[in-house]
Amino acid sequence: MKQIVLIVLLLLIISFSGSAQLTKDDNVKLDEFISKNVKIEADLIRSASLLHLTEAEFFSVIRTADYKGGSSNKYILMKYRGGMQELNSPLPLVSLIRDDYKLKKDVDAKHMQKALSLLFDNGMIGNQEIIQKENQWIFVQNDWFGDKTGFIVNISQKGKVLEIKQSEKLEL
Amino acid sequence: MKNIVLLLSAFFFIFGAHAQKNYPIFTLEDVNLVCLKYDEPVMFAIESSEEKEQLIQIDLETGSIVKRFKSRLPKNIHAISICNNTGIIYFVTTRKHEETGEKILNSIYSFSPLKDKTDLLYKENGEIQASGSVSIIDNLIVFTGRVFSEQPKIFNTRTKQFEIFWENEDLRMLCTAPAHNAFVVMNISEVDGDSVAIYVMNIDRSISEKVGIFNSSLRISSEKEENSLPGFNIINQAYDWIIDAYNTNGFPLSGFAIATRAELAMKYNQTANLFEIKALIASNNTYMVAKGRDKIFVYNTNKPVYDKPKTVSNIDLGLINEYFNSKISFKKDQLISPALQQVFNARFYVITEQEKNDSYTSESSFTLIDTNGNIGLLKDKNQLFKLLNPDFYLQNDKQAEVFQEALNELYVPGTFEKKHIAFYTEANKWIFIRDKSFGEKKGFVVEVTGQGRIRKIEYKSKIE
Numbered sequence: 310m311k312q313i314v315l316i317v318l319l320l321l322i323i324s325f326s327g328s329a330q331l332t333k334d335d336n337v338k339l340d341e342f343i344s345k346n347v348k349i350e351a352d353l354i355r356s357a358s359l360l361h362l363t364e365a366e367f368f369s370v371i372r373t374a375d376y377k378g379g380s381s382n383k384y385i386l387m388k389y390r391g392g393m394q395e396l397n398s399p400l401p402l403v404s405l406i407r408d409d410y411k412l413k414k415d416v417d418a419k420h421m422q423k424a425l426s427l428l429f430d431n432g433m434i435g436n437q438e439i440i441q442k443e444n445q446w447i448f449v450q451n452d453w454f455g456d457k458t459g460f461i462v463n464i465s466q467k468g469k470v471l472e473i474k475q476s477e478k479l480e481l
Numbered sequence: 482m483k484n485i486v487l488l489l490s491a492f493f494f495i496f497g498a499h500a501q502k503n504y505p506i507f508t509l510e511d512v513n514l515v516c517l518k519y520d521e522p523v524m525f526a527i528e529s530s531e532e533k534e535q536l537i538q539i540d541l542e543t544g545s546i547v548k549r550f551k552s553r554l555p556k557n558i559h560a561i562s563i564c565n566n567t568g569i570i571y572f573v574t575t576r577k578h579e580e581t582g583e584k585i586l587n588s589i590y591s592f593s594p595l596k597d598k599t600d601l602l603y604k605e606n607g608e609i610q611a612s613g614s615v616s617i618i619d620n621l622i623v624f625t626g627r628v629f630s631e632q633p634k635i636f637n638t639r640t641k642q643f644e645i646f647w648e649n650e651d652l653r654m655l656c657t658a659p660a661h662n663a664f665v666v667m668n669i670s671e672v673d674g675d676s677v678a679i680y681v682m683n684i685d686r687s688i689s690e691k692v693g694i695f696n697s698s699l700r701i702s703s704e705k706e707e708n709s710l711p712g713f714n715i716i717n718q719a720y721d722w723i724i725d726a727y728n729t730n731g732f733p734l735s736g737f738a739i740a741t742r743a744e745l746a747m748k749y750n751q752t753a754n755l756f757e758i759k760a761l762i763a764s765n766n767t768y769m770v771a772k773g774r775d776k777i778f779v780y781n782t783n784k785p786v787y788d789k790p791k792t793v794s795n796i797d798l799g800l801i802n803e804y805f806n807s808k809i810s811f812k813k814d815q816l817i818s819p820a821l822q823q824v825f826n827a828r829f830y831v832i833t834e835q836e837k838n839d840s841y842t843s844e845s846s847f848t849l850i851d852t853n854g855n856i857g858l859l860k861d862k863n864q865l866f867k868l869l870n871p872d873f874y875l876q877n878d879k880q881a882e883v884f885q886e887a888l889n890e891l892y893v894p895g896t897f898e899k900k901h902i903a904f905y906t907e908a909n910k911w912i913f914i915r916d917k918s919f920g921e922k923k924g925f926v927v928e929v930t931g932q933g934r935i936r937k938i939e940y941k942s943k944i945e
Contacts, residue, residue: 331813331830339813339830339849342856351801353792356775357510357530368793370801374834376847376858386801393804397839423775434774 346375354385358423365389365405367396367428385428396428399460399473411468412446415439422448425460429475433458440481447479457481502753503785505778507544512777516563516570517541519660519729519765524779525570525594527558534558536570538594541768541779552599555590560615562622565659569593571602571622571638575611584611589622589636603641609634614731616657618664619684623657625731629669629697647686655679655695658726665723667695679713681720692720699741710743725766733772735760745769748782753789809836816848820886826870827852829859829891848891859891862925862940869935875911876933885913888925912944 331339354367366388373381385396387405394401412421418439425448426434435451437459444466450459457479463472515526522541527534538548559575569591576587586609589602612624612634624634632646633654646654647666655665664682671678675698681689693715700709715721728744739746739761748769749761758778763770767783780786793801812833821829828851836843848859850868875884881904892915894902901917909931915924922944928937 331815335815335830335851336813338851338854338856339832340811342849342858343811343832346858349798349801349805350789351793351798353797355792358775366797368797368801372805376832376849376860377834377845378860386804388797388800391800393800395804395808426774430774 343376348373348375351386354427356423356427358420359427361407361417361420362410362424363402363405363407368393399425399429399475402428402473403470406470410470412462412464412470413468417468418446418448421446421462425473426450429460447481449479449481453477501751501785501787503748503751503780503782503787504753504789506541506781506786508773508776508778509539510776512537513772514558514561515763515770515777516561517763517765517768517770518563518568519565522767524763524768524770525561525563526777527554527561536592541781544779548594550592550594550597552592552597554599555588555601557587559584559611560613562615562617564617564619566619566662568595569638571615571617572599573611573615573622573624578608585609586611586624591638602638603636613733616659616730618657618659619662621684623654623664625654625657628653628655647682652682656723656727656730658722658730660726661722665726679723681723689720690717692717693723697741699737701740710746711741712743729764729766732764733760733762748780751782751785752778752780754778809834811835816890818886818890820883821890822870823883824870824873824887825865825868827868862892863938865891865925866935866938869938873935874933875927875929875935880933881906881911881913884911884927888913888915914944 350371350373352369354369359367368386368388370384370386371381372384373379386393387396387401389401396402410417412418418441422437422439426437433451433453436449438449440447440449444464446462446464448460448462449457451457456477458477459475459479461474461476461479462470464470509526509528511529512526513529515524517524524539524541526537526539528537534554536550536552536554537546538550539545540547555572555574557574557576558572560573561570563570572590572592574587574590575584577583578585586605588604590599591602592599612626614625616623616625620638622636622638624636626633632650632652635644635646636642637644646652649668651668651670652666653669655667657664658681661681662684665679666682666688667677667679669677676694676696678691679693679695681692693713695711695713697711698709699711700707702708713724713727715723724744728742731738731742734742734745739749745761745764748764749755749758749771752758752771754773757773758771759774760772761769762772762777764782767781769780769782771778771780812835814831816829816831830849830851831846832849833844833846850857850859852868873880875881885902885904889902894915898916901914901922903914905912909929911927911929913925913927914922917923921942923942924940924944926939926941926944927935928939929935
């Protein structure tokens with residue numbers, strides 16, 4: 310019994326110094342402050358090359374939080390199934406490519422490169438190249454300390470895009 | 482990338498940060514070369530679509546393409562410029578030098594927008610290096626070289642021949658002034674330090690008396706008073722237009738070349754999408770054109786567009802907000818302790834922002850304060866003074882312990898900081914050490930009155 314009383318007392322002491330649950334009113338006030346201190350700037354990414362590839366809509370979004378000293382993060386979102394989805398890799402793009410887009414000629418490849426550059430521009434795009442190898446197109450975006458970075462697009466015999474991969478070390 | 486950041490920082494130091502940013506009035510894709518008339522809202526541009534290039538005419542007031550010219554364009558166009566007097570457009574094409582790979586002048590064409598007709602004016606068989614900057618003064622096509630090292634090359638569209646700029650090679654061109662059918666010139670034998678006298682040479686090659694001084698000094702420093710930019714001191718007011726001419730000349734301009742034109746640099750620095758700009762490619766008194774990746778941006782610098790053009794519908798904005806509401810959540814905890822209640826007249830909340838990513842959740846925390854129902858951000862340690870409980874006095878070790886405990890609640894010491902936590906008093910100050918690194922003590926210096934009332938709280942990263 311003595312032990313139980315001691316534990317209860319100890320818990321009371323600990324709970325007195327630390328954090329506590331908030332009231333509903335506190336929560337509302339804090340949420341209001343936070344939302345007032347977040348700025349979301351969104352732009353539709355418009356490009357003829359993107360239109361060649363897909364009907365999906367993409368947005369460049371900058372979220373700035375004043376409570377983080379005004380620091381900003383950039384996101385690329387795409388409208389998908391009635392909602393928004395973040396585009397972190399080129400993988401989800403494949404299912405959104407138009408049926409009539411085929412990657413066969415240089416012109417098609419230029420559209421692909423422009424679209425990929427728009428959606429995955431990390432500010433490091435340098436000397437771009439396009440290389441075709443059988444059922445594969447390689448899009449070099451930059452040369453980073455001797456390693457070529459960019460994208461590999463695998464296609465079917467008819468030029469249908471099967472896979473898009475990003476690589477930090479392209480094998481040419 | 483590092484270079485871009487450094488350059489933008491340099492521009493920030495020189496021109497300062499502008500609260501209001503100028504958004505492009507429109508953007509055009511797949512356009513690399515443009516030319517502007519100085520007195521009309523008209524722009525001509527070469528558009529590359531699919532496998533062909535086409536000259537287009539754009540109404541700058543509406544941003545609409547008013548005409549697509551049918552005339553077949555020559556290959557490898559390097560520069561395009563328009564004669565303000567005649568409206569004739571000139572294309573300069575280049576070819577690669579067989580050995581060095583350098584771009585060398587190939588040919589010059591004229592194009593009449595009225596007739597939609599291109600004519601070959603000149604074919605170069607020699608090895609003239611291609612100048613990036615081309616401008617037209619009446620019947621003269623001016624190829625600007627390195628200003629202080631060489632004279633410009635002048636092509637006469639009437640005689641269809643290159644001609645000498647000026648017999649005395651010391652005479653150099655600073656810029657052209659197409660609106661005044663003139664060149665702004667200087668004599669390099671008159672260079673005095675960073676300064677040189679300037680003159681105006683008319684198209685008939687008559688030269689004026691000295692009209693001013695050009696100072697070419699460019700110094701960039703974080704100390705504003707040490708900054709120095711190239712500029713003019715015009716002594717004859719009839720020639721004030723030289724400043725405008727200089728600021729709308731020499732395109733394409735990128736990097737520090739922009740900083741050498743102070744007025745243009747101000748306009749550049751005001752652009753809302755500075756990071757997207759690779760070079761400025763044209764400008765007149767009303768418009769400025771910048772080149773980005775695969776697109777150009779057109780700005781009205783006379784009537785800047787301060788409101789961000791809306792490209793996203795309210796429905797889509799709602800979806801974007803919904804996305805962030807599901808991705809980012811906030812954990813909120815009120816800090817409660819006897820020490821905080823004694824020392825401060827405010828409530829403190831630790832907010833942890835949790836951002837869900839594909840395979841992990843990132844977290845960052847900040848502290849909010851509630852003073853009589855007003856919520857604010859605790860961003861600076863020196864804010865603490867304003868939050869003090871007026872009934873709290875700092876007179877003895879016991880009260881100092883309470884103060885230190887309150888600090889520990891607000892700024893929880895890490896494992897390596899804990900061993901340095903201490904306080905002591907000297908004269909009318911209480912010193913609360915919070916950390917020590919490289920032999921330097923960091924912490925709060927709290928000044929008190931004789932009665933122990935706190936009159937100042939200062940956080941110092943170096944406590945003597």
